[in-house]
Amino acid sequence: MAPNPADTALWPAPHASGAVDATVHVPGSKSVTNRALVLASLASEPGWLRRPLRSRDTLLMAGALRAMGVGIEEGVGPDGSGEFWRVLPTGLHGPATVDVGNAGTVMRFLPPVAALADGPVRFDGDPRSYERPLHGVIDALRALGARIDDDGRGALPLTVHGGGALDGGPVAIDASSSSQFVSALLLSAPRFNQGVEVRHTGSALPSMPHIRMTVDMLRAVGAQVDTPESGGEPNVWRVTPGALLGRDLTIEPDLSNAQPFLAAALVTGGKVVVPDWPARTTQPGDRLREIFTEMGGSCELTEYGLEFTGSGRVHGIDVDLGEVGELTPGIAAVAALADSPSTLRGVAHLRLHETDRLAALTKEINELGGDVTETADGLHIRPRPLHGGVFHTYEDHRMATAGAILGLAVDGVRIENVATTAKTLPDFPELWTGMLGA
Numbered sequence: 001m002a003p004n005p006a007d008t009a010l011w012p013a014p015h016a017s018g019a020v021d022a023t024v025h026v027p028g029s030k031s032v033t034n035r036a037l038v039l040a041s042l043a044s045e046p047g048w049l050r051r052p053l054r055s056r057d058t059l060l061m062a063g064a065l066r067a068m069g070v071g072i073e074e075g076v077g078p079d080g081s082g083e084f085w086r087v088l089p090t091g092l093h094g095p096a097t098v099d100v101g102n103a104g105t106v107m108r109f110l111p112p113v114a115a116l117a118d119g120p121v122r123f124d125g126d127p128r129s130y131e132r133p134l135h136g137v138i139d140a141l142r143a144l145g146a147r148i149d150d151d152g153r154g155a156l157p158l159t160v161h162g163g164g165a166l167d168g169g170p171v172a173i174d175a176s177s178s179s180q181f182v183s184a185l186l187l188s189a190p191r192f193n194q195g196v197e198v199r200h201t202g203s204a205l206p207s208m209p210h211i212r213m214t215v216d217m218l219r220a221v222g223a224q225v226d227t228p229e230s231g232g233e234p235n236v237w238r239v240t241p242g243a244l245l246g247r248d249l250t251i252e253p254d255l256s257n258a259q260p261f262l263a264a265a266l267v268t269g270g271k272v273v274v275p276d277w278p279a280r281t282t283q284p285g286d287r288l289r290e291i292f293t294e295m296g297g298s299c300e301l302t303e304y305g306l307e308f309t310g311s312g313r314v315h316g317i318d319v320d321l322g323e324v325g326e327l328t329p330g331i332a333a334v335a336a337l338a339d340s341p342s343t344l345r346g347v348a349h350l351r352l353h354e355t356d357r358l359a360a361l362t363k364e365i366n367e368l369g370g371d372v373t374e375t376a377d378g379l380h381i382r383p384r385p386l387h388g389g390v391f392h393t394y395e396d397h398r399m400a401t402a403g404a405i406l407g408l409a410v411d412g413v414r415i416e417n418v419a420t421t422a423k424t425l426p427d428f429p430e431l432w433t434g435m436l437g438a
């Protein structure tokens with residue numbers, strides 16, 4: 001299909017004429033919404049998601065579950081209290097076709113669900129989805145009793161021949177390229193005949209907060225999960241088979257998508273308030289309170305939300321982002337505007353995200369006059385005066401928002417395909433100009 005010209009047009013990133021002062025209502029979390037959809041679809045009774053994120057990744061997840069027979073009704077609360085999705089679980093059916101787009105959560109969380117369907121489920125997606133690692137899920141499902149046809153590369157496209165049930169049991173995987181392998185197996189495991197015991201055998205496991213999110217959300221719907229943190233063996237997670245409850249869950253704002261707005265306060269020496277910032281959360285974006293404080297801001301978490309204030313100075317940082325890799329593009333953008341160099345470490349696996357994020361950030365910041373070098377597992381960023389130019393985004397939502405942060409401080413930044421932000425934040429341009437009072 002020919003690209004829509006509007007999608008690839010250049011968006012003039014607004015330059016901030018002064019300190020921002022705004023309240024930004026950030027839409028729901030992608031990671032929480034997609035886990036909630038999967039768990040509600042596997043439950044033994046209907047459930048509700050309130051304030052779900054409606055973005056490309058979550059609509060693909062809902063569409064895929066519907067294709068397997070799950071009822072997902074959309075509506076607005078009677079008191080105008082926002083959108084909800086009502087999920088009506090049924091037997092999971094094949095044949096079905098699933099479009100994963102470029103959503104890691106869809107391509108990894110759904111093959112185990114498909115193994116429970118009563119027929120074949122075909123998975124396909126964007127060209128980039130063929131390159132993103134999936135071997136941990138494919139190999140593990142085969143070891144647990146599933147039949148899968150793929151082309152032998154351990155990646156999409158593939159067909160899971162659902163047999164109506166899966167044995168489950170112990171399995172060893174190397175999840176060093178994506179924590180989503182572990183989350184994927186745990187999420188469906190209550191429905192496996194023997195549950196699951198997942199043992200991670202590779203080098204460092206990234207994105208631990210996302211695994212904690214999986215465990216917390218499983219427990220919240222009644223699953224029994226043993227983890228290294230609850231006294232179990234290191235790198236081993238166990239899920240006991242059992243029925244899951246339908247719940248009424250309000251989705252938290254996406255704290256990783258709050259990042260560009262907080263960055264705007266930091267970079268312009270202004271103030272941004274994000275309502276409904278949770279007091280306790282497993283979202284990796286919560287680490288921004290600490291990281292952006294170290295980079296020069298300050299924050300206050302109240303019952304209303306998070307108030308983040310910039311000081312007018314932005315400092316470099318030396319930080320391991322292995323646990324919070326999805327924050328890297330936004331931190332790199334802020335670091336390029338700082339008063340001292342930065343080293344971002346622990347994120348080699350970002351080369352296999354929406355794009356090779358380490359290469360893309362290096363190239364695009366340097367093309368604006370920056371001085372960024374790639375290391376084996378991250379970036380060295382030495383701030384230099386930047387100039388305007390085209391910021392390419394490689395169909396990566398977080399590249400687009402990183403470019404917008406740079407544009408606040410650098411005149412003439414034009415962002416290619418800002419519409420790619422629709423992967424997780426469809427209204428980004430409107431929220432951004434709204435924050436700037438335009």
Ligand SMILES: O=C(O)C1=C[C@@H](OP(=O)(O)O)[C@@H](O)[C@H](O)C1
Pocket residue numbers: 030031032104105177178179180183206207210325326349
């Ligand atoms: O489970 C999740 O919801 C996610 C886990 C992380 O994936 P990786 O462990 O592959 O980095 C993260 O980067 C991604 O944005 C969302």
Ligand SMILES: C=C(OP(=O)(O)O)C(=O)O
Pocket residue numbers: 102103104105326353354398424
């Ligand atoms: C890595 C990301 O997404 P995905 O869920 O597709 O892995 C991300 O949102 O930064």
